[in-house]
Amino acid sequence: MNTPDGFKAELIRGKIVVSPWSKLRYSRRMRVLREQLQAHVPKGHFADTSPFLFQFPAAERGYGPDLYVADESAFDEEGRHADGAALSLVGEFTSVSTKDADWTEKLEVYGRIVPVYLVVDVEGSEITCFWDPSPQGYRSRTTVSFGEPLHIPEPFEFAIDTTGF
Template sequence: MTAILERPMTTGFDALLRTTEELDTPDGFKAELIRGKIVVSPWSSPFYKLQMRSLRLQLAAHVPEGHDADTIPFLFSFASSERAYGPDLHVADLAAFRGNARHVDGDALSLVAELTSVSTRDVDWQEKLEVYGRPVPVYLVLDMQAEEITAF
């Protein structure tokens, strides 16, 4: 199940981001800002845990100095694209997590991995590819339906 809260873009990215951050989502759900809409959807199913863990462990020894590979959910914002995502796996500069902000600047990311599902596949392949493709050096799409990994 995915719920979408639509608001006109006249409220502005900052207002939508603030609303996204402040949503009291049920346990196991995340809120993202996609195409000017707040989208609430479940975190990955338990089936994905082993794949995400395996990838995280393989990446851990190779992350840049001061960065960390993790699957803990955080909201990363991309102000220039007016988007905010909670990737399945991220490698990010730990310095970006200092302070009390409710989101992390997407520029802190050095790698993002998204595991597709039937409901997120199009967004992972199109929308997120376009947004991650600018500031994030490596974007991995683990296409769970096609059983393929693509690196950008």
């Protein structure tokens, strides 16, 4: 689907949802998080904020995460959409238009397959890490306020410094 400049489309609850790309004030936080993650990514993976759609066929969903860590080989394919199974981490930065989906819909879908899911609540000044996916969703979670370190489990195994958030 072609979207207007500055907008992305995702499949959420069986509907195509068009929303604007992140606000400028999120840029520094995204960059700080991406740079910290890049130093700890699993072999063959990379961290990015590029606008790509990841498919989750079992859930009939497709999301364009704000930030992700994925297996480089997923981008060797010809299509326009990457396989959600290639993700080792997803980071979503909540906004008024996406907050509900980030905390419900995406949490449910990512929680079955993506090893680590980060929800960065800029308005609430906190970050939540979900990990240990299962068919019923994530088994574990930790939330810290900005300024506190946040432990990121395997396959990363390090603490994010959130003072720059």
